[in-house]
Amino acid sequence: MSDSIDIINAFALMTNFVIIPAISYGSQLALGALAVTLVYSVLRFSNFAQGDSMAFGTMIVILLTGFMINQGWIISGIPTALLVIPIAIIGTAIYLLSMDRLVYKFYRTRVKPKTITFCIASIGVMFVTGGLVRFIIGPRPQTFADGERFIFSVREFKAFTGLEQGIALKTSQFLTITIAILLVAFVFYFLQKTKTGKAMRAYSDNEELALLSGINPDKVVQVTWLLVAALTTIAGALYGLDKGFSPQQYHLLLLPIFASVIVGGIGSPLGAIAGAFLISFSEVLLTYAYKKFLIYLLPLSMHPNSLVQLIGTEYKYAISFVILVIVLLIRPTGIFKGKVLHDYG
Amino acid sequence: MDNQNNIWQTNRTIISFSIMALVLLLVGFNQSWALVLGIVNLCLISAIMALGVNIQWGYAGLFNVGIMGFAALGGVSVVLVSQQPVVEAVEAGGLKILLALTLGVITVATGVFLHKRRFNKWLIILVVLIGYLVTRYYFSDATKVIEKVNPALEGYLGGLGIHVMFSWIVGGLVAAGAAWSIGKITLGLRADYLAIATLGISEIILYIVKNEDWLVRGVKNVAGLSRPVPYEVNLQNSDWFQNMVSWIYSSSLELLPLADQANQLSQYVRESSVVFVKLCYSGLFITILVAMILLANLALDSPWGRKVRAIRDNEVAASAMGKNIKRQHLQIFVIGSAIVGVAGALLVTYNGTFVPTSYQPLRFTFLIWVMVIVGGSGNNLGSVIGAFIIWFLWIQSGPMGIWAVEVISNFMQEGSSTVEFMKSRVHFLKLVFMGSILLLVMRFSPAGILPEKNKQM
Numbered sequence: 193m194s195d196s197i198d199i200i201n202a203f204a205l206m207t208n209f210v211i212i213p214a215i216s217y218g219s220q221l222a223l224g225a226l227a228v229t230l231v232y233s234v235l236r237f238s239n240f241a242q243g244d245s246m247a248f249g250t251m252i253v254i255l256l257t258g259f260m261i262n263q264g265w266i267i268s269g270i271p272t273a274l275l276v277i278p279i280a281i282i283g284t285a286i287y288l289l290s291m292d293r294l295v296y297k298f299y300r301t302r303v304k305p306k307t308i309t310f311c312i313a314s315i316g317v318m319f320v321t322g323g324l325v326r327f328i329i330g331p332r333p334q335t336f337a338d339g340e341r342f343i344f345s346v347r348e349f350k351a352f353t354g355l356e357q358g359i360a361l362k363t364s365q366f367l368t369i370t371i372a373i374l375l376v377a378f379v380f381y382f383l384q385k386t387k388t389g390k391a392m393r394a395y396s397d398n399e400e401l402a403l404l405s406g407i408n409p410d411k412v413v414q415v416t417w418l419l420v421a422a423l424t425t426i427a428g429a430l431y432g433l434d435k436g437f438s439p440q441q442y443h444l445l446l447l448p449i450f451a452s453v454i455v456g457g458i459g460s461p462l463g464a465i466a467g468a469f470l471i472s473f474s475e476v477l478l479t480y481a482y483k484k485f486l487i488y489l490l491p492l493s494m495h496p497n498s499l500v501q502l503i504g505t506e507y508k509y510a511i512s513f514v515i516l517v518i519v520l521l522i523r524p525t526g527i528f529k530g531k532v533l534h535d536y537g
Numbered sequence: 538m539d540n541q542n543n544i545w546q547t548n549r550t551i552i553s554f555s556i557m558a559l560v561l562l563l564v565g566f567n568q569s570w571a572l573v574l575g576i577v578n579l580c581l582i583s584a585i586m587a588l589g590v591n592i593q594w595g596y597a598g599l600f601n602v603g604i605m606g607f608a609a610l611g612g613v614s615v616v617l618v619s620q621q622p623v624v625e626a627v628e629a630g631g632l633k634i635l636l637a638l639t640l641g642v643i644t645v646a647t648g649v650f651l652h653k654r655r656f657n658k659w660l661i662i663l664v665v666l667i668g669y670l671v672t673r674y675y676f677s678d679a680t681k682v683i684e685k686v687n688p689a690l691e692g693y694l695g696g697l698g699i700h701v702m703f704s705w706i707v708g709g710l711v712a713a714g715a716a717w718s719i720g721k722i723t724l725g726l727r728a729d730y731l732a733i734a735t736l737g738i739s740e741i742i743l744y745i746v747k748n749e750d751w752l753v754r755g756v757k758n759v760a761g762l763s764r765p766v767p768y769e770v771n772l773q774n775s776d777w778f779q780n781m782v783s784w785i786y787s788s789s790l791e792l793l794p795l796a797d798q799a800n801q802l803s804q805y806v807r808e809s810s811v812v813f814v815k816l817c818y819s820g821l822f823i824t825i826l827v828a829m830i831l832l833a834n835l836a837l838d839s840p841w842g843r844k845v846r847a848i849r850d851n852e853v854a855a856s857a858m859g860k861n862i863k864r865q866h867l868q869i870f871v872i873g874s875a876i877v878g879v880a881g882a883l884l885v886t887y888n889g890t891f892v893p894t895s896y897q898p899l900r901f902t903f904l905i906w907v908m909v910i911v912g913g914s915g916n917n918l919g920s921v922i923g924a925f926i927i928w929f930l931w932i933q934s935g936p937m938g939i940w941a942v943e944v945i946s947n948f949m950q951e952g953s954s955t956v957e958f959m960k961s962r963v964h965f966l967k968l969v970f971m972g973s974i975l976l977l978v979m980r981f982s983p984a985g986i987l988p989e990k991n992k993q994m
Contacts, residue, residue, distance in 0.1 A: 238729040240602075240736075295976055308600050308728050309979070312906070315602065316975040319903055323968025330962065447740060450733045458727070502669075506748045513737035520722050520730065 202488035204357040208346070210476050216365040216434060218472030219372035223427035224445065225452040225464035226379060227420045233396040233459050234416040235296065237310030241318040242424065243446035247325045247439050248287060249425030250432045252280040254329060254336045261338065271339040271363065273429055280429065285421035291317050292417055300413075318443075325439050333438035337364060357488075364433040375426060376465065379419065383461070388415050396459075444509060448475070451512035455519045457526030466527055471512045478502045478511055549987050550918055557925045571808070574815035576932055581822035582884045584924035586901075587908040588829055588917055589876030595915030595989065596837070597869040598849045600732040603719075605901035606739025607874045609746055609893070610715055611708030611881025616753045616891050618704030619763045620696030626686040626751075627694055633679035634694070634751065637672055644668025683751040693754045701763050705882045712878020713871045715742070720870040725863040731870075739902065746893045759891040766817035772810040782809045818887055825883070829876065830917050837917075845869065899968060904931060907975045913985025922986055927971075934970055938963040 224242060231239040239245075256276035266272050295313050299305050342348075343366045346358030383389040388411070395402040395412045403409060428442065435441075452471050456463025481499040490496075503511065519526060545552060565573040586608065593599040601607075648665045652658075684692045715738065723734040747756050772778045779802070783790065786805050790798050836842050848855040848862055856862050885891050904927060912923020942963050946956040978985065 238733065240732075295980075298980055308598065308732075311600060311729050311732055312910070313976060313979060315903065315906070316972045316979070318972075319899065319968045320972035320976070323965050323970075323972065326965040326968070327962050331965070444740065447737055451737075454730070454733070504748070507741075507744060510741045510744060513734075513741055516734070516737065517722055520726065520734070524726050 197491065198356075198488045201355055201357045202485055204355050204359050205485055205488065208357065208359045210480055212359070212361065212365055214473045214476040215469075216368040217476065218469040219368050220427050220431040220434065221445075221448055221452050221472055222465040222468035223372055223375060223423045223430070224449040225456070225468045226376065226461055227423040227427070228449055228453050229459060229461050229464040230416050230420055230423070232453070234392055234412060235300070235310070236305075237307050237314060238450065238453075238458075240311060240314040240446065241291075241321055242449055243443045244318050244321040244325065244439075245284065245288065245420075245424045246428035246431070246445065247437075247442035248321050248428075249280055249284040249421070250428035250437050250442065251325050251329045252283040253277060253425065253429045253432070254334065254437060256280060257336050257338075266338070269340045271337055271367070271433060273336055273338075273433055274367065277426060277429055281422050281425045284425045285418050287321075288417045288421050288424075289414065291321075292413065322439060322443060329439075331439055333436050333441070335432075335436045337433045339363065362434070364430065368430040368434060371426060371430065375423065379423070380461070382419070388412075392416060447509050448472075448512040451516040454516055455526055457528035460526070460528040463526055463528035470527075471515060474515055475508050475511050479505045479508050550922075553922050553986055557922060557929075560929065571811045571815060574812060574819060576929060578815060578818050578822060578887060579884075579932075580925045580928045581819065581826055582880050582887065583905065583908060583928050584921040585822070585826050585829065585880035585883065586877050586905050587912065587920035587924045588826070588833065589873045589880065590905050591873075591909050591912075591914060591917060591920040592833060592876065593870055593873035594909055595917075595920075596842075596845050596849065597866055598728075599724075599866060599870050599873070600728065601735050601870070601873065602732045602902055603735030603737075603739030603742075604877055604905050605896050605898050606735070606742035607712040607715065607877040608881030608884065608901050609739075609742050609896050610712045611705075611878040611883075612885035612891050612896075613746060613753055614708035614711050614878070615701065615704045615762060615882045615885045616759045617696045618699050618707050619701040619886075620759065621698045623686060623691045623693065623695035626683045626691060629686055630679045630683035630751070631694065633675065633682060637676035637679050640668065640672040640675060644672055680749070680751040691754075692757070693751050693759075700765075701886055702765050705879050705886070708882030709875040709879040712881070713875035716871045716874030717867070720867045724866045724870065739898070743893065743896055746896075753891060753893070756893055758893070760889070762886065762889050762891065764886060764889060765821065766814055769807075769810040769814055772813060773806050778810065778813070779806055782806050785809075822883060822887075825879070826921070830921070833917050899971075903975075904928075904971065907971050907978075910975055911978050911985055913987040913989060915989030916985070916987045919985050919987035919989075926986075927974075930974075931967070931971070934967050935964055938966055 224246060227245075228239055228242050231237065231242075253273050253276055256279055257272045260266060260272045260276060265275075267275070295317055296310060299309050299313060340363050343361040343363055344352075344359075346360045349355075349358040349360065381389075383393060391402070391407045392412050392415060394405070395407055395409065399409075402412075428437075431437075431442075431445070448471050449468075452467035453464050454467070455470055456465070456467030479501065481501040483496055483498070483500050486494075486496050486500060561573050561577060564576070586604065589607075590601060590604060593601050644665055647668065648661055651661045651664060683694060686692055719734050719738050720731070723731045746753060749755065750757065753759055782805050783802055786802070790801060790805075793801055837845075844855070844860060845865060847858075848860055848865055852862055905924075908923035908927045909920055910923070911927060912921065913919030939960065942956065942959045945959070949956060
């Protein structure tokens with residue numbers, strides 16, 4: 193390694209190990225956070241079952257992927273999981289809708305439903321879903337990515353640019369970012385422009401006025417669950433393609449997802465996305481070891497001996513929690529003002 | 538039929554406890570008394586934990602999803618209070634760790650102080666960051682030194698070497714402290730923020746316990762904790778115990794030929810010593826549980842209890858009457874969490890080992906919630922019966938699942954792969970089973986087995 197200051201290589205290193213992973217992780221979180229936000233705005237509770245629902249959707253993706261590969265129905269180069277996502281969404285939607293019918297609907301039709309009752313019910317659903325997932329697919333971690341692994345690899349990048357540090361773009365990362373942008377654009381278009389989306393927003397803003405103007409609440413709720421199923425399955429599948437699937441890992445994703453939602457401002461879709469990227473960048477930036485990066489930027493005499501890692505990777509879930517606490521202390525409404533006032537429901 | 542229903546309505550408590558006792562006696566006669574006492578002891582500990590949660594949920598409507606974390610804090614306290622100190626480690630790194638912790642406290646205190654004085658927030662961030670880096674530098678140095686001391690057996694600071702019963706109180710206090718800081722931040726905001734924050738803090742407590750080896754040895758576990766009751770081996774060798782056992786079994790011993798009597802007696806002594814130790818624990822746990830229930834019921838019938846319920850049932854009206862809701866909620870949250878902490882300490886004392894990996898959200902947080910809801914939220918005795926029923930079902934649901942698979946396998950061909958698959962996975966259906974119980978009770982009998990008394994005042 194040279195002893196002179198080398199900004200370009202430092203930047204390449206940062207891009208490869210911090211920026212690209214953080215953007216792709218942030219996109220996965222954003223989709224999950226958007227699902228929580230939708231449930232929160234329309235059904236008015238924090239859905240604790242989100243992480244395990246993601247595991248459920250991913251489980252269907254994995255099972256279908258295995259089936260497709262067995263049958264030889266694959267397109268070379270493209271992850272098979274991508275082909276089966278639409279069917280998995282339908283499966284997840286059926287599951288979520290039946291959970292709504294069996295569990296949540298009863299409390300919704302009560303005279304004065306309490307938010308907290310829904311929360312407890314969603315914790316019940318969380319454990320039922322988690323148990324089903326572990327029963328069907330087992331508790332062990334597994335990977336299901338196939339096809340081309342890289343859009344471009346470190347070696348190709350180095351050969352192309354002649355830099356010392358290479359940048360790689362994994363297929364899963366490329367897919368995550370592209371699909372997340374498309375999906376978020378679709379959700380926003382749907383909420384802003386379509387009649388059903390407007391009905392959902394109206395129902396979310398003021399339930400009684402919405403009912404008065406002839407909006408069908410059952411339809412609003414069903415459409416919400418359909419959107420949630422799509423977001424949940426895709427977020428889960430993309431996370432799994434990127435980092436591998438394990439039921440426990442997905443269960444724990446609940447924490448950064450909730451943190452994203454609250455940091456962004458609960459109930460605000462835009463806030464959920466902003467919060468997700470804030471959380472993902474903090475997690476990656478704080479657990480990254482800066483030794484190599486600093487070696488590129490500092491003169492030889494100042495080169496660090498230690499890893500220069502701010503927080504050990506084992507505490508990465510603690511980061512989202514600490515951010516959550518700081519936001520609750522300083523600005524409980526979140527970045528984009530959400531609904532945080534005490535609810536006397 | 539109507540008459541029978543009336544008897545059930547008026548004597549719910551007695552009937553449900555009698556049925557539970559009968560079931561336990563049945564298991565005792567059919568299987569073994571040591572087994573039953575093992576179940577009963579865990580039921581009692583769960584009942585104390587459920588009592589703590591019931592105080593939070595039933596008295597104040599506070600939704601705590603971090604029971605696991607508070608129980609783990611109780612367990613940590615047992616290790617830190619009752620274990621003998623590791624002198625070599627304390628000499629090597631005790632001062633260093635103290636220095637690091639002091640630096641950490643100073644950093645936090647300075648941050649809070651500057652924030653209160655409304656200094657520029659970037660300055661605060663800079664100060665805290667520098668403080669953090671300095672602390673971390675000394676801290677990692679200290680932990681390295683401590684963890685190097687005899688890592689196979691020790692590698693941690695050990696405890697204070699005080700009697701284990703004292704650690705139960707400490708466990709309660711530590712859990713109370715954690716609850717206070719969480720409650721201070723989240724109470725007064727939306728109700729589900731508390732749930733999310735407690736969920737987060739419990740996972741983080743577990744991460745700390747598993748990763749900070751210098752504190753409680755991390756995932757290497759701490760075994761051989763001191764206990765408040767005699768050891769089986771000592772009992773077997775003591776005269777009074779042998780005499781007592783031979784007196785109890787005298788009738789059955791007399792029937793045997795003399796040659797076999799000594800053999801048979803020593804077997805009885807072995808069996809009885811296990812039962813005796815478990816009985817001692819039962820006695821301790823029952824005393825604690827009864828004392829707590831008496832105190833809780835007294836508190837609930839006092840003016841304080843009426844205020845608490847008034848706030849729960851109508852916050853707007855209560856705050857219009859000049860009641861400080863946030864302070865009241867904080868108080869109850871701290872009390873409930875302290876009780877959970879005590880129960881966590883009792884559990885670790887009873888097990889005799891501290892195993893961080895045994896803390897699963899399902900086993901602690903969720904199961905306790907099912908106990909409270911099934912038993913009847915707001916009713917302390919309800920939590921107790923809920924704890925007994927749910928723990929019993931939880932223990933028995935494993936064998937029941939295997940049995941169900943075997944029944945199903947009778948209808949299928951020999952050695953089918955499906956049966957093997959189901960046998961290896963059937964225990965995951967426990968989650969589904971418990972989740973379904975919770976959802977069914979919430980839906981069809983939201984008041985639980987023993988509903989709260991004098992709800993309408």
